[in-house]
Each structure stands twice: as structure tokens, then as C-alpha cells.
Amino acid sequence: MMTTTRLSPYLALVRAPNPGPMTLEGTNTWILGDPGLGSVVVVDPGPPIPTHVEAILSASSMGIAAVVLTHRHLDHSEGAAALGARAGCGVRAADPEFRVGPAGLDDGDVLGVPGGSAAVLATPGHTSDSRSLLLTGADGVVRLLTGDMVLGQGTTVITHPDGDLGDYLESLTRLQRLVTERGVAEILPGHGPVVTDPSAWLAYYQDHRRERLDQVRGALADGARTPAEVVARVYADVDRRVWPAAEQSVRSQLDYLELRPEDSGGSDSGHS
Numbered sequence: 001m002m003t004t005t006r007l008s009p010y011l012a013l014v015r016a017p018n019p020g021p022m023t024l025e026g027t028n029t030w031i032l033g034d035p036g037l038g039s040v041v042v043v044d045p046g047p048p049i050p051t052h053v054e055a056i057l058s059a060s061s062m063g064i065a066a067v068v069l070t071h072r073h074l075d076h077s078e079g080a081a082a083l084g085a086r087a088g089c090g091v092r093a094a095d096p097e098f099r100v101g102p103a104g105l106d107d108g109d110v111l112g113v114p115g116g117s118a119a120v121l122a123t124p125g126h127t128s129d130s131r132s133l134l135l136t137g138a139d140g141v142v143r144l145l146t147g148d149m150v151l152g153q154g155t156t157v158i159t160h161p162d163g164d165l166g167d168y169l170e171s172l173t174r175l176q177r178l179v180t181e182r183g184v185a186e187i188l189p190g191h192g193p194v195v196t197d198p199s200a201w202l203a204y205y206q207d208h209r210r211e212r213l214d215q216v217r218g219a220l221a222d223g224a225r226t227p228a229e230v231v232a233r234v235y236a237d238v239d240r241r242v243w244p245a246a247e248q249s250v251r252s253q254l255d256y257l258e259l260r261p262e263d264s265g266g267s268d269s270g271h272s
């Protein structure tokens with residue numbers, strides 16, 4: 001089975017064989033750097049499935065300089081420590097519990113990769129520890145790697161209580177600004193396909209969150225009393241297998257509305 005796709009000399013995608021309602025076709029493991037020039041950076045190695053680990057290693061012919069995690073969820077992080085041990089490198093993560101070695105993953109850190117660089121952005125919201133990477137290749141193409149902050153298909157969960165909708169909306173705004181300022185050509189998501197129209201996709205994400213908030217307000221006005229009752233109304237058209245995740249997003253939205261009573265009277269706000 002062909003799991004590795006090379007997008008440029010310094011960028012490859014190895015998709016993990018863990019498909020599901022929350023992981024779409026599987027977790028996207030990104031290999032940053034030209035493996036012919038030096039040791040690469042592996043982002044989100046995913047679960048420790050032997051065929052996947054072998055695919056990562058064979059796409060990293062001169063070795064791995066570091067394993068990096070966009071966030072702590074197991075579908076991204078579970079195989080990280082074992083891969084680092086096998087490759088003889090550390091694991092860099094925002095959450096200290098997931099690190100191997102001294103290096104964290106702070107906003108403003110820049111990771112050197114052979115044939116390019118990756119700047120770390122704190123983009124909390126899906127989780128409190130979510131990070132994105134702004135990649136610049138030697139060919140001048142700028143890409144944004146987003147983990148589960150932005151997916152290639154569908155929309156993401158605001159996990160509860162770890163995530164935060166207010167943070168998430170600010171992170172979306174930050175990414176949208178970067179797309180404009182830096183001419184970002186593509187978004188590399190944690191699941192699903194590469195996004196080739198980043199500005200329109202981020203605008204859709206912002207609109208979607210505002211629409212969901214309006215729907216949650218509507219459900220409350222209609223008499224929904226519990227998060228589960230809100231889910232049954234607002235997510236009626238969504239696959240029931242994702243209802244538990246939807247309930248987390250609903251809880252995050254209820255927290256958001258509770259903290260911002262001035263924002264709870266319906267929304268005609270744009271997304272400034």
C-alpha cells in the first residue's frame with residue numbers, strides 16, 4: 001500500500017492506517033525537510049503501527065532530527081516516544097508530559113529543516129496545547145501546518161474542558177492574518193487532504209463557528225436544558241458516531257456564551 005506522498009523536495013505526507021469518524025482517512029504524519037540533504041523533522045507520527053513506522057523511517061533516509069507534536073491527542077502522539085527512541089532523537093511538544101529531551105515547542109521557536117524552516121505558532125482552541133507551524137521552503141512556497149486546529153475536510157472539535165472556543169476563534173483570526181501577510185499557499189492539516197485555498201477555508205471555519213453558536217442559542221431558546229439536548233437539536237444531521245465529540249464542542253460553546261453574555265443575543269458580527 002502506498003502511504004507516502006511527496007508534495008515537494010522538502011515535504012512529504014505519510015498517512016497513518018488509522019481511519020475512523022474522528023481521524024477521517026487517518027492521521028497525517030508530515031516529514032519536513034529534504035531527506036537527501038540531511039535529517040528531517042517528523043510531525044505527528046501518529047499511532048505506533050509497524051507499517052506506518054517503517055514508512056516514516058524510509059521517508060527519512062538520513063535520519064530524524066526531531067519528532068514534533070502539534071498537540072497531545074493520542075492519534076497524533078502515541079507513537080512519538082518509540083519513534084524518537086528508534087531514531088535517536090528527542091520529542092518536542094508544548095505539553096511537558098509528551099517531551100523527550102529538554103526542548104519544548106514555544107511560540108516563536110524556529111526549527112531548521114534541510115531545505116527550509118518551520119516557525120512555531122501557539123494556536124490554542126482545539127486543545128490548550130495546540131501548535132501550528134509556518135513552513136518556508138527553499139522554493140519560496142509558504143505553507144501552514146495546522147494539526148487538528150484546521151482539518152482538510154469537515155470542521156474540528158473544540159475539546160472540553162481542554163479546548164476553548166474563545167481561544168479557537170482568536171487562533172483562526174491569527175492564521176487568517178498570516179495567510180494574507182505571508183501569502184500562504186496551502187494548509188497541511190492533521191487529517192484530510194491538503195487545503196489549496198487557505199483564505200476561503202479559514203473564512204468557512206469562522207462562519208461555521210458563528211453559525212453553530214447561533215444554533216446553540218436557538219436550541220437554548222427552544223428549551224434545550226442539557227448539552228445532550230443541544231446536541232440532539234443542533235447536530236441532528238451529523239453522524240451519531242461523532243455525537244460524543246459534538247457534545248464536547250457544545251459544552252465549549254455553552255462556556256463561551258456564559259462568559260460573554262453580551263454576545264448571546266444573536267450574532268450579526270462579522271469575523272474581524
Ligand SMILES: [Zn+2]
Nearest residue numbers: 073075148190
Ligand atoms: Zn487528530
